[in-house]
Amino acid sequence: MYEEMVTARYYEERLQEEYLEGKQPAFDISAGPIPGELHLAAGQEASAAGVCAHLRDTDTVTAPHRPHHVAISKGVDLKRMTAEIFGRETGLSKGKGGHMHLYDPDMNFACSGIIAQGCPPAVGAALAAKKRNTDDVAVAFLGEGAISQGGFLESLNLAAVQDLPVVFVIEDNDWAISMPKARVTDVEDGSRRAGGFDVRGERIDSDDAVAVYEAAETAVGRARDGNGPTLLEVQVHRRMGHFMGDPEAYRSDADVEAAQERDSIERLADRLREHGVEGDDLEEIRERAHDRVDEAIEWAKEQPQPDPEDAYEDVFTDALEGWPERPERELAATDGGER
Ligand SMILES: Cc1ncc(C[n+]2csc(CCOP(=O)(O)OP(=O)(O)O)c2C)c(N)n1
Ligand SMILES: [Mg+2]
Numbered sequence: 650m651y652e653e654m655v656t657a658r659y660y661e662e663r664l665q666e667e668y669l670e671g672k673q674p675a676f677d678i679s680a681g682p683i684p685g686e687l688h689l690a691a692g693q694e695a696s697a698a699g700v701c702a703h704l705r706d707t708d709t710v711t712a713p714h715r716p717h718h719v720a721i722s723k724g725v726d727l728k729r730m731t732a733e734i735f736g737r738e739t740g741l742s743k744g745k746g747g748h749m750h751l752y753d754p755d756m757n758f759a760c761s762g763i764i765a766q767g768c769p770p771a772v773g774a775a776l777a778a779k780k781r782n783t784d785d786v787a788v789a790f791l792g793e794g795a796i797s798q799g800g801f802l803e804s805l806n807l808a809a810v811q812d813l814p815v816v817f818v819i820e821d822n823d824w825a826i827s828m829p830k831a832r833v834t835d836v837e838d839g840s841r842r843a844g845g846f847d848v849r850g851e852r853i854d855s856d857d858a859v860a861v862y863e864a865a866e867t868a869v870g871r872a873r874d875g876n877g878p879t880l881l882e883v884q885v886h887r888r889m890g891h892f893m894g895d896p897e898a899y900r901s902d903a904d905v906e907a908a909q910e911r912d913s914i915e916r917l918a919d920r921l922r923e924h925g926v927e928g929d930d931l932e933e934i935r936e937r938a939h940d941r942v943d944e945a946i947e948w949a950k951e952q953p954q955p956d957p958e959d960a961y962e963d964v965f966t967d968a969l970e971g972w973p974e975r976p977e978r979e980l981a982a983t984d985g986g987e988r
Contacts, residue, residue, distance in 0.1 A: 650858050789817050851880075
């Protein structure tokens with residue numbers, strides 16, 4: 650878990666540098682090697698590491714628009730993910746998805762820029778697992794800003810009524826862009842949403858990776874054993890702006906400082922030291938993580954840009970492929986017979 654968390658944090662530090670290239674002095678979002686928005690998850694690593702530690706490749710994970718830590722913990726190929734973020738041809742989706750739309754069928758991972766969008770597909774994956782009689786599970790990550798979305802609430806209901814092997818994980822970072830949680834819901838503890846659907850809910854009050862690991866062990870185990878869904882909420886911290894370039898005018902310096910002071914990675918390192926892991930071993934893990942990230946970024950930057958002609962490929966799928974021909978239907982001759 651420590652290695653994944655360090656990987657995710659350093660990965661985002663490196664992405665940040667690359668992202669800012671060419672975007673100054675006036676912030677030009679379309680310039681530089683990573684055009685478009687970039688939402689960083691620094692401060693949220695513990696939730697992904699603690700939950701995904703219990704998952705296997707065949708389990709499904711969906712994440713929202715802040716996905717890097719989750720993708721890394723799920724085991725998404727770091728090189729192809731980075732190439733995707735840089736818009737390159739060898740990216741996970743040939744560079745067409747970008748950082749908010751990472752999709753890796755080998756690892757059963759997907760994310761989306763639409764808030765709460767990942768909940769219904771996670772429920773679908775859980776339903777498929779149940780029907781196929783595998784003991785795979787699905788996990789949907791979402792932000793606390795998404796807990797009043799219909800897609801989330803309907804997903805909770807369907808998961809409950811069909812006893813599906815799915816775990817919902819709310820990452821509560823206190824903010825939805827510039828909107829504090831208390832202004833959009835009177836429910837302080839988002840896991841209480843579970844009660845209305847007769848689902849088990851639990852809030853992990855701190856971004857302590859070990860506490861998340863323990864709660865997730867029960868939740869994932871329950872799903873795998875055929876005992877239905879769980880809703881977890883993890884208190885995490887948004888160390889950065891909502892997206893790169895966000896001046897955070899709505900947020901007090903004290904709030905930013907408080908988020909930066911609570912570092913779940915340092916907390917886990919302390920815990921490991923307490924349990925006898927040597928400082929040198931931690932340093933070795935950090936170096937290994939940094940090398941892997943540097944290598945992925947260098948590789949991605951060397952990858953070819955896609956051919957603009959390919960923009961129209963893979964846009965539509967032939968949804969009716971393999972279906973029987975539909976009989977031609979006679980139209981009433983009200984429009985002169987033209988269709
Ligand atoms: C359905 C939908 N509504 C609005 C938006 C615009 N939007 C993007 S991020 C965001 C806030 C999300 O907050 P939260 O769920 O807490 O996630 P966080 O950004 O804090 O990780 C909003 C409203 C969107 N992407 N999708
Ligand atoms: Mg939030």
